Amino acid sequence: MSMDAARFPDRVGRTGKRGVVAAAVCAAALVLLPPATASAQNDDTPAIEDMPGDGEGKWIVQSWCSACHSLNIVKQQGMTRHRWDETLVWMVNKQGMPDLPDDARATVLDYLAEHFGPDHRPDATFGQPSSTGIGLQPLMPPQ
Amino acid sequence: MRKDRGLRELYEQDPIAADEAVFGRRTGPDRRGFLKGAGLAAMGLAIGGAIPFSRTMPAGLIPAALAESVEDFVIEGKNGLRVLNDKPVNAETPPHLLDDDVTPIAHYFIRNNGVPPESTSPQGWRLTVDGEVNETLNFAISELADRFEVVTLRLQHECGGNGRAGFNPPASGNQWTTGAIGNAEWTGVRMRDVLNAAGVKDSAIYTAHHGADSHLSGDPDKVPISRGVPIWKAMDPHTLIVWRMNGQDIHPMNGAPLRILCPGWPGSTSQKWLTRIQLRDVVHDGTKMSAPSYSVPYHSVQPGADVAEADFKIIESMPVKSLITSPRSGHHLPTGHRKLRVRGHAWSGDDVVTKMEVSYDFGATWVTADLHAPPNPYSWQRWEAELSFPTKGYYEIWARATNDRGEQQPFIPPWNPKGYLNNAMHRIAVMVPA
The missing domain is CATH 3.90.420.10 (Oxidoreductase, molybdopterin-binding domain)
Structure with a gap:
């Protein structure tokens, strides 16, 4: 894929002061983290191994998406490529995400559709759902 | 033929140049200079800069503070969530x-x-x-x-x-x-x-x-x-x-x-x-x-x-709904016990719950629960019931509320794109060992 700076002519002007605020926001978020998690920041490798798959798509999702929100929200989803596409449009139009270049965007959509498609059960949150009790699955496996 | 380079490769080779190429970000003499022309991805860098920033790109771009385990995440004043x-x-x-x-x-x-x-x-x-x-x-x-x-x-x-x-x-x-x-x-x-x-x-x-x-x-x-x-x-x-x-x-x-x-x-x-x-x-x-x-x-x-x-x-008023709050799902009765008291709450948006029922046979038959009036309008309402299980075995207890408009919790909620208003009946599992 190519990555041409000329494709982003307006980027500096458009994103102006946002980063300064972002720093304050992130610093505020860090206050909530317990010491154990905070110390993990010193590790060379962030604890992201639990995102499935590999390659460019995974890398972009990990770095771009987590800039604003937790990857847990990604891992909870199960959507078609079409609905992931709509989600990216929403992120750009409503949530302030910078546009990805077309090829990177396609790579991201491929990754999301492959690993978080409609057959992906959205159970990636911490721990097992206590007793969802709202689906059709048996609540307790046969003993 | 010129070899196309991916985002990752760009960042691995020269993250600062890649940042400028991709997001037009420029670094100043101080690392915080990154923030002056920052795009959204700069938040990752901001975290890296706010705490010891020693990692190489692209790992440094990924906010380790937001490591994808919420297992250790503690919110002061909250527990059990x-x-x-x-x-x-x-x-x-x-x-x-x-x-x-x-x-x-x-x-x-x-x-x-x-x-x-x-x-x-x-x-x-x-x-x-x-x-x-x-x-x-x-x-x-x-x-x-x-x-x-x-x-x-x-x-x-x-x-x-x-x-x-x-x-x-x-x-x-x-x-x-x-x-x-x-x-x-x-x-x-x-x-x-x-x-x-x-x-x-x-x-x-x-x-x-x-x-x-x-x-x-x-x-x-x-x-x-x-x-x-x-x-x-x-x-x-x-x-x-x-x-x-x-x-x-x-x-x-x-x-x-x-x-x-x-x-x-x-x-x-x-x-x-x-x-x-x-x-x-x-x-x-x-x-x-x-x-x-x-x-x-x-x-x-x-x-x-x-x-x-x-x-x-x-969406305006929320729909009629209830929860079984005791016992906890997965409850095992002591050997020889066949009776169980169950309880919970019921509520219904702008309306009042007028009937509460529970079933232990997958909805084939229903037992009417005792339902309390709300202490004030818009409070949820306590309900409780005693069940007698006919045999040993695996049971599910299902609960359904009905409001003063005659609306009742469904087995399956109507699907909608954003997944709102799921008021399907709550279910818990109970084992009766003998």
């Missing part, structure tokens, strides 16, 4: 921790759309009332308490997306199971008294609520959420502006020091960190007021279908 998300913070309450008539602050769910304000101190906090009013007013919290009648009510308050995890195909958003509901005891003043003090103009048809939280992207021009309600709901005597929760300060994650409590409607209408109520002469068009946010199709749709924006309506 299931954390769905740490940025923004979203956490729900397992059913057995909702057994109290008044939900303890420690177990009260959290649904954030943005980043809470840094200070949630009541000192200096102001509330502005403006828009379609005769006179713009501005209050300190103590002035609200002095000027208007102070009331305390138990109010049910549920996230519109509670139960989203039960939809198939999966609906997008936080995958709440059953725990984005609480029934705390809130103290404050009636919104209508405050609005009447300002003088509601005939042109006012809708409220617009504004809070002090900030957008996840850090963009000061973006608003994480600003919703409102029709004026008739704002004037309901149970719609409150509150500063106490269970007789204590409101938890910072639950909107301290001042919030709206608009019971029976999607939780998002109960603006947290409240700074301003604006009356409008149109349906409010703030962030997350437009479809598909907090909206459902006005006609039934095939699961997975695309729905045109024009076919959505804004």
Whole structure:
């Protein structure tokens, strides 16, 4: 894929002061983290191994998406490529995400559709759902 | 042929140059210089810069502080919650921790759309009332308490997306199971008294609520959420502006020091960190007021279908619903025991629950439970029942509530694109060993 700076002519002007605020926001978020998690920041490798798959798509999702929100929200989803596409449009139009270049965007959509498609059960949150009790699955496996 | 290079390769080779190429970010003499021309991805760098920033790119770009385990995530003053998300913070309450008539602050769910304000101190906090009013007013919290009648009510308050995890195909958003509901005891003043003090103009048809939280992207021009309600709901005597929760300060994650409590409607209408109520002469068009946010199709749709924006309506009253809060799912009766007392709560948006039933045979037969009247309108209602199991074995207890309109909880909720209003019957598992 190519990555041409000329494709982003307006980027500096458009994103102006946002980063300064972002720093304050992130610093505020860090206050909530317990010491154990905070110390993990010193590790060379962030604890992201639990995102499935590999390659460019995974890398972009990990770095771009987590800039604003937790990857847990990604891992909870199960959507078609079409609905992931709509989600990216929403992120750009409503949530302030910078546009990805077309090829990177396609790579991201491929990754999301492959690993978080409609057959992906959205159970990636911490721990097992206590007793969802709202689906059709048996609540307790046969003993 | 020139070899195309991917984003990752660019960052691995020269992250600073890659940043400039991709996002037009320029670094200054100080690493914080990154932030001056920052795009959204700079937030990762901002974290890296705010704490020892020694990692190489691209690992440094990925905020390790947001490491994808919420297992160790601790929220002071909360316990037992299931954390769905740490940025923004979203956490729900397992059913057995909702057994109290008044939900303890420690177990009260959290649904954030943005980043809470840094200070949630009541000192200096102001509330502005403006828009379609005769006179713009501005209050300190103590002035609200002095000027208007102070009331305390138990109010049910549920996230519109509670139960989203039960939809198939999966609906997008936080995958709440059953725990984005609480029934705390809130103290404050009636919104209508405050609005009447300002003088509601005939042109006012809708409220617009504004809070002090900030957008996840850090963009000061973006608003994480600003919703409102029709004026008739704002004037309901149970719609409150509150500063106490269970007789204590409101938890910072639950909107301290001042919030709206608009019971029976999607939780998002109960603006947290409240700074301003604006009356409008149109349906409010703030962030997350437009479809598909907090909206459902006005006609039934095939699961997975695309729905045109024009076919959505804004959710108002939440549907009839109940929870089994005791015993906890997975309960084993002692050997030789066949009787079990079960209990929980039932609620129904703007309405009242009039009947509560439970089944232990997968819905073939139903036992009517004892249902208590609410201590005040808009509180959830306690119910309890005693069951006798005919044989040993695996049982599921199902619970369903019916309201005064004759509406009953369904087996399967109607699918909708954003997975709102799942009021399917709650089920728990019970083993009867002998």
